Amino acid sequence: MKKSILLTFSFVFALVILAFAQQERTISGTVTDQVTGEGLPGVSIQVKGTTMGTAADLDGRFSLDVPAEGGTLIFRAIGYKAIEREIGSAATINVSLAVDSEQLQEVVVTALGRREEERTLGYATQQITSESLTQGRDRSVLNSLQGKVAGVNIQNQGGGPGSSTRVVIRGAKSISQNNQALFVIDGIPVDNSSPNSVPGLGDNLNNGVDAGNRANDINPDDIESVNILKGPAAAALYGARAANGVIMITTKSGRNTNRKAEISVVSSYHIEDVLRYPKFQNEYGQGFFGEPDLLENTSWGPRFNGELLPWGQVVNNQQKVKPYAALPDNIKEFFDYGSNMTNSVSLSGGGEKANYYASYSNTRQKGIVPTTDYDRNTLAFKGSANLANNFTSAVSITYTKSGGDFAMTGQGNSAFNQLIQTPRDIPVRELEDLSSPFNDEAGYYSPYTVNPYWSLRNQTYKNDVDRMFGNVNFGYKVNEHLNLTYRIGTDFFTDRRKQFMAIRDVTGQNEATKDNGMYTERQIYNRETNSDFMISYNRDLTENFDVQLLVGNNINQRSSDDLFAQADALANNEYQSLSNIVGTPLVTSTRQMRRLIGLYGSAKFGFRNYLWLELTGRNDWSSTLPTGDNSFFYPSVNLAFDAASALNLNESTPINFAKLRANYANVGNDALPYSTRSVFVSGNITDGFSGTDLNFPFAGIPGFEVSNIIGNSQLKPENTSSWEVGADLRLFNERVRVDAAYYDSKSTDQIIEVPISYATGFGSAFLNAATVRNKGVELLVGGIIIETNDFSWDLSVNYTKNKNVVEDVYGGNEISLGGLISASLMITEGMPYGMFKADDIRRDPQGRIVVNETTGRPRLADEPTYQGSIQPDWQGGLVNTVTYKGLRFSIVFDTRQGGKMYSRTRATQRFAGTAPETLYNDRQPFILPNSVVQVGTTDEYIENTTAITNDNLYDYWGNLPEATNIIDASFTKLREVSLSYKLPASVTEKTFFGNIELGVSGRNLLLWTPDENTYIDPEMNSFGNGNLQGYDYSGTPSTRTWGGNVRFTF
Amino acid sequence: MLAAAFATSLGLTACEDFLDINDDPNNPPSSTPALTLPAGQGEVAYILGNQFQFLGNFFAQHWTQSGGANQYCDLELYQMTSSDYDTRVWAELYAGALNDFRYVADQATETNSPNYAAIGQIMQAYTFQVITDAWGDVPYTSALEGLTNLNPEYQSQEEIYTNLIVLLNEAIAKIDADAPVPASDDLIFGGDMNLWRKFANTLKLRIYLRQAYVRPDVAQAGIQEMYTAGAEFLGMGETADVPFANQTQNRNPFFQTQVTFRGGVDVVASNTALTYLQTTGDPRLDNFYAPAQTGANAGTFVGVDQGTECAPGRTGEQANTISKPGPSVASATTAVPLLTAAESYFLQAEAVARGWTNGVGVPSDLYAQGIRASFDYVGDNVAGVDALLQQPDVAYPAGGTVEAQVERIITQKWISFNGTQGFEAWTEYRRTGYPSFIELSAAASESVIPKRILYPNTESIRNQNYPGLKELSVAVWWDVKD
Incomplete structure (x- = not known):
């Protein structure tokens, strides 16, 4: 190991020596922006046909040794049109560069936060601008990407406030580990976990909660752009987690503010309601066996006859009466209109040597289910300064405080579960007043369910998250070719959760719903730290060749600490605390830590500015693999060919851009922590009801059972190898754009907790046990259909087809991802990832x-x-944007066809x-x-x-086997509609505003599903945003939203 | 820069130390027989005292579903699925209890601790019998081998029964009065190896008698051999049980699940057992059941006809208006018995009645002792037994046929199991057909009371040797008598 590192280093130092060249005389000058007149830092200035060159300093000034006989200077800067100037005998050359609007779009942020020209990349990326991201005003960055990106499946898991979203790029690969894209903000990986609901309380089946995923902590208004690195090749430098692709988020900075401070304000208000209600029958009402039964929670009673009949219990010798008739909207009436209000304000500014960006935002979401809400406050600061002596420094820090009041889901007392069973003639809204003796615990009409309003008010789940992430970045420019960068970033949060279930001291008819109450606190602390040291070397070797070299070291540590305490019988309902208990509380704590050291390098060679070849390699040493055998290396190579430039196609054909790309990548991955050794665990036996466990110590006597999981000291790293070819073509002056990709990735040696027959004495074993293959096509076709001075119409369609097959599972076995025992989601050899298997x-x-x-x-x-x-056959999106003067109208459709779900x-x-x-x-x-x-x-x-x-x-x-509850999950959604109007400068000039923009937008406005699905929005999933997808399990229904926004700057 | 240099040098020099953090900080890497034995015993007691307690007491008709709820109607309809006794019962018995007992036995053998080894093996035999009695043919020899055999073969119940005796003989031979014994970590006998020997003998008797109809010659020979060797069985006050404690998640599992979690709303007295107790004037009535709390019958003992509250025409009567399981059955500290002294006497009585004891013992005496031991266990005055024995339905038919004697013995054994040994009550009903007055549940969707549990769903998925569906109506091997 040491040997290989030293070799790499000496290679770099050898190159450094090449940096010295002959010199004759010196010229100087300044490079400015044509529009603003300001100095442009970092512009590359080169003597054509030589290796002589430099870069402009922070003020755009440069000085350069040039041959005595003169020559031509080439000025190049990303985002600007390159220009050439004869040197002649001049001692000073000042130039101003014009923005290249086409090219500006093409600079993307790639792995490790590098800015590279899109056309030089041999892999697929797709960039989403801030405008497109925030047009629908969704609080979630991920939801805002829906329908806009090829090859990416983004699914919001439900309609609760602050609910989680899952994002999978190019198909699920891993069986037991995370399949979601890695989140990187300003070059540093950040956490996007979604800790599951309360452990020890059964599972998501009984009382699940979707408390969101941590990407929800990001304020979309702080984002300048999102770039999606789709394949392993694009992300290989990020190492293990990169096989799933990367969502690179670049936050706003004060860079482009022309020295003056700018204040920007965005306010939006949106209303939400249920997108899809189930269809109900309206002919039969409360009862059983065809007879009336005032206790029943089912509609198996007699046919409605409209007669005025008593209903509910006799309370204080009184009983309510109502017509025995259907109430078609009784379920609908339960839900409120939700709302989502967001206010963000940012302040930014920049000078020659320093700039800053600061923002505050507040999001308040009120759920469609009464009592539920979500609140988020974010505070972000980012600044950078270029210091003397070739040092640069930057710092970025974001603090988010979020939290919500969530509704339970699942088969227990969740409101939706109670609601959907409600007989067709019960006036649900009349149950709301809990002070009515007909609605309280004892007086409620049915002993088989609980008043959903009672559940909402007395069975609560709240959380509070404090999160901070940020990084500090130092750069040192050794010379014009050689740069050193050190970046350290950390991301940590505490998530404090409190669940309360009030005592139900019920006698009489509803005694079955008696409950001792419960109170749980859980504190999750999570931290990820990344340290990266990078050396980069860029140089034009000859007129035809340039090279960019990078070596770096990454140290990553991820740790968590999870403390859980539960009082399983309360003393009273007066307060919510662990001291409010009968008996002793149950306390558990779980700690986890993993570390990884990586060494990586990349060499990118450019030839004549139209052909680029990049080689990368990374070696990781991971704490989660067997000690002494924990090192793994993986390479990648990618090739980009700008055919239009190479063949001068834009002069002879309508093709104005044509890039071909190809790559091969190999990415390793380590195991989950603590998989390498078997352990003993403190005895716990449960029957699945909450609080009915036998938990050791037993009457003071400790007991440790042999863990049901077999650890494995022979684990090898997982591996994903993939190749990809693609083309990016633009014709007729961008009127037509086509971007196509075909990929094939194979994930082998997956480390899985393989379920094994319990008769073996164990339930599962960690094994390198499976191979999953994903092949697919991504197609992005679009173009500017009409473009005049005032009017433009841009249409773009994306299409993704991913074919996914589990090629091998240990011993021809099957692995359950979980779900219901009678309808589980399986990994089965020869079948797609996630196959329903049901009675x-x-x-x-x-x-x-x-x-x-x-x-x-x-x-x-x-x-x-x-x-x-659960795998769809294909999915696609359509994005239509029309602008006319200050008006901008955008409409996004999103479709997913094929695939199944359990309802x-x-x-x-x-x-x-x-x-x-x-x-x-x-x-x-x-x-x-x-x-x-x-x-x-x-x-x-x-x-x-x-x-x-x-x-x-x-x-x-009621007893039809679960297989009959598995339905087609296809859907088409009108995902987003937005209309905005930017007031003309002629108006704003007269005010102190810089810009004023007004907008209205809606999201998820319409849903089309196959006829057999009269139940639910197929995008929802009750089991969180992990690998277990496709279950409607009495979760909060999804919503549609609409509202308006205003944004202005001054 | 310093930090960077530090970080890099760390990667170069201290790499392995820096990464050596993969020892699970949450769970111990090793255990001892003394730490693992109680876990295994607790697991068996939990299953017998919870899931199998409901199942057995419903099928043996000590308990039935009240009209105020419907949680256990599946047990009245005989509609259990392959998932019902899977990951929390089958798994807990194999991967929990059995694997823990195997560890105790292996580890004890390795560390030369023969008494722990003996207990580990005896408990394995006990647990395996429960498993095979529930599911019939199951993995035995090929079970508990971890990665060595991922698809354990199913073995016939006949072979398993033969092997259980071998295992118990091996265990008994290990008991060593001079070797160290467990203490409070043995939840059942506190390390009394003499009682463990008696337990093993009584368990052997149970195993042999289970074969009384299918392999009478084997049963007879085995029992005779025990009597020839002078085997001792569990006697008065020597019940093998696991006591529970009134602390969070240490309480009797039936109490926690039914009384605490479900609010006591489901399980009420079945008229089958209640009427029998009333007809015979049995004083254990108020141990097994509690009087109705409210309603017209408050203060009296009243039951429900088996299964009627899960069938059309149900009354919907609340559990409070009916007798619920009583104080010796449904309290937080009710112990879960594995083998009671009463059962021991009833087993001996049956062996003698069948003439398989080389003439040793008087069946009517052993029968009476069985009833006394039951009175003693539930805390009733043993003096009351004599009066009970005068009842025509209870008196021992000394001159009757063997079958008539067995019927009386099993019927009294059945009532002694009320509420605490439901699984064994159902199992002996399957073997003998007694009590003969048990009829189908009113809600039955099948024409017989279940004769087994469906193989677990996980087996059908995970074990290539899964033998396929065996319906609830298919008898296990030893269940040959009509």
């Missing part, structure tokens, strides 16, 4: 339904069967008899069509003559 109806060889001869109801198939995968809403609606399909045969006895009875255990099947009777209609609908 299904038994069928005879002819495909007829086999029923139980006594009940006439379907029998279960012997084994669970595959029901399709608990369907299961619940069937069970509760609220689904329209339960009206089948007018609820009269029926023989299941196409059904047969098996004769004994023979292969003979005879026609079924047993009807499903009124008495067991509920048993039929």
Whole structure:
């Protein structure tokens, strides 16, 4: 290891020596911006045909030794049109550069925060501007990218305030580790975790909470641009986590403010409501077995007759009456209009040697579910200064305080779960007043559910997050070619969560809903630190060749500390504290730390400014791999060819830009911490109900059981190898743009906690156990359809098809990603990633339904069967932007076709008899069509003559196997519509405002789904933004939003 | 720059130390038999006292679902799925209890601690019998091998039963009066190896008698061999049980789940058992059940016909108006028995009644002792047993056929299991068909009371040797009597 590092270093130092050259005489001058007249720092100035060159200083001044006989100077700067000047005999040459508007778009931020010309990159990236990002005014950066980027799947997991979003680039690769893109802000990786809901409380099935992901802490208004590095090749320098691609966020700075301070204010207010309500039947009401039953939470009662009848309990000798009739909107009435108000203000300025940007923003979201909200305050500061002696320094720091009051989801007492079961004739809104004796714990009509308003007010989940991330950057310019950079960044947060469930001291009818109450506090502390030291060397070797070299060292440490304390029986409902307890609280703590050291290098060679070849390599040493065998190396190579420049196509053809690119990359990955050794764990046995565990110590006696997970001291690093080819073509002066990519990536040796038969004495083992392959096409086609002085219309369509297959799983085994036991999401050899496997109806060889001869109801198939995968066949987006003078109109459609999801809403609606399909045969006895009875255990099947009777209609609908609740997850959404108007300068000039812009926008306004989905927005997922996707499990429904905004600067 | 230089040099020189942080700070890397034995015992007691307590007491008709709720209707409809006893029961028995007992036995053997080794093996035998009685053919020889065998083969129950005796004989032979013994870490006997020997013998008797109908010759020979060798069995006051404590998540699991978590709203007395106790004037009535708290029948003992509250025509009566499980069954500190003294006497009585004890023992005496031991265990006055024995339905049919004697023995054993040994009550019902007055639940969707539990769903996914669905109505190997 030491040897290889030393070799790399000596290679760099050898190159440094080349930097000295002959000299004859010196000229000087200043380079300025043509528009602003200000000095332009960093402009490259080169004597054409020689290796002589320099760069302008911070004021745009330069001095350069030139041959005595003169020659030509070439001035180049990213974002500006290059120009040439004859030297002649001049001693001073001043030039001013004009902005190259085309080229300006093409400078992108790549791995490690480097700024590179897009055309020199041999891999796919896609840049999203601040304007496009904030036009829809979503609080989440990720949501704002939906529909706009090819190859990226972005899914908001639900409609709760502050809910999480998952972003996966080019398909899921990893089975047990994170599949989401790495988040990098100003060159430093930051955390985007979403700690799951309360441990020890069962799981997301019973009382899940979506408390958001940490990318939510970013204020979109602080962002200058987002660049998406799609493949492993683009991100290889970031190491292990790069296989998933990178979301590079560059925040705003004070750079372009022309010395004067600028204040910018953005305010927006949006309303939200439920995007998709399930469809309900409106013919039968409360009851069971076809009879009325005032206790029931189901609609299996008699047909509505409009008669005035009592409902609910008799309380104090009183009972309410209402017509026995459907209330078509009773569920809808439960939800409020939510709102989202954002105010941001920023202050920026810059001088020749220093600039700064500071901002404050506040977002307040009020959920559609009563009592829920989310608040975010961000404070950001960024400044940089160029010091004397060739030192530069920059500092950036962001503090975010966020938190919310969330609603429970899942099968427990979650409001949506209670709601969807509510009989069709129960006036839900009348249940809101909890002081009414008919609505309190004892008086509520049903013992089978809990008043959803009671749940919301008395079963709360709140969190408070304090987060800070930032970095300090030092640069030292040794000479015009050689730069040293050191950057250290840290990102840490504490997330304090408090869950309270009030005591329900109920007697009488509703005694079943009695509860001792519960109070839980959880404190999550998480920290990531990155230190990067980089040496870069850039030089034009000859007229035709230039080289950019980089070597660097990265040290990464990630740690977390999770403290959990729970009082599982409360003394009273008066206060929320761990001291409010009967018995002893349960306390657990979990710490985790991982470290990684990386050495990386890249060499990029340019030839004649149209061909670029970059080689990169990185070696990592990771703490999570077996000691002594924890080193792994991975290379990448990429090639970019600017055919238009090379072949002068823009002179002879309509092609004004044509780039071909190709790359191959290999990225290694380490294991999860603590996978290399088996342990013992303190005994805990549970039946799945909360607080009913047997937890050691048992009456003071400790007990440690053999952990059910087998550790593995032989783990090898994971590996993803990928190749990609692509082309970027622009024709007819940008009127047509095509960017296409084809990629193929293979992730091997995946470290997985492989589930194994419990009969082995264990439940799982860490093994290098699987291979997942993703192949796909990304296509971005667009163009400026019309462009005049005042008017332009830009249309762009993106299309992504990712084919994903699990090529190998250890021992032909299957791995469950989780989900329901009767409908789980599997990783199965030969199938796509995430395949539903569920209990299904038994069928005879002819495909007829086999029923139980006594009940006439379907029998279960012997084994669970595959029901399709969560992977869509393809997805696409359409972005349409029209501008006319100061008006800008943008509309974004987003579609995903194919793929399956599990809908608990369907299961619940069937069970509760609220689904329209339960009206089948007018609820009269029926023989299941196409059904047969098996004769004994023979292969003979005879026609079924047993009807499903009124008495067991509920048993039929309520017990249909889970496979029947798996539905097509395709959808098309009108994702975003925005219209903004920028007041003309002629108006603003008369005010003290610099700019005034008014806008209206809406998001997720319309949803189209296949006919079989009358239940839910298929984008929602109740199990958080991890790898377990595709489950509607009584979560908060997703929303549509609309509203207006105003932004002005002065 | 300094930091950078530092960082770089760190990478070069101190790399391995800097990265050597992968020891789990949250869990210990090693254990001892004394630290792991209680975990295993607790796991078995939890399953028997919780999931199998509900299942067994419902099928053996000590308990039934109240009308005020419907949590356990699946047990009345006989509609359990392959997921119901999977990751929290099958898994807990194999990967929890059995694997812990295996560790205790292996580690104790390695460290030359024969008594721990013996307890580890006896507990393995006990747990395996529970498993095979629940699921029939299951992995035995090929089980518990970790990565060595990822697809444990299913072995016939017949072979497993044969092997259990071998395992117990091996364990008994290890017991060494001179070697160190466990203390409070042995939750069952506190390290009394004499009791462990008796426990092993009684367990052998249970194993042999389970085969009384399917392999009577093997059962008879085995029992005779034990009597020839002078085997001692658990006696009065020597019940093997795991006590629970009134502390957070240390409480009796039935109490925690039903009384605390569910608010006591589901489980009420089944008329099958309640009527039997009332008809025979059995004083254990108020130990097994509590009087109704409210309603017209407040203060009296009243039950529900098995399964009627899960069937059409249900009354919806609240649990408070019915008798619920009583004080000796449903308190925070109720112990979970693995083998009671009463069961020991009833087993001996049956062995004698069958004439398999070389003439040793009087069945009516052992039968009476069984009832006394049950009275003793639930805290009733043992003096009351004599009166009970006068009841025509309880009196021992000394001159009756063997089958008539067995019926009486099993029926009294069944009532002694009320609320605390549901699983064994159901299992003995499957073996013998007694009590003969048990009928199908009113909500039954099948024509027989379940004869097994469905193989777990995880097995169908994870084990290539999964033998396929065996329906609830399919009898296990030893269940041959109608």
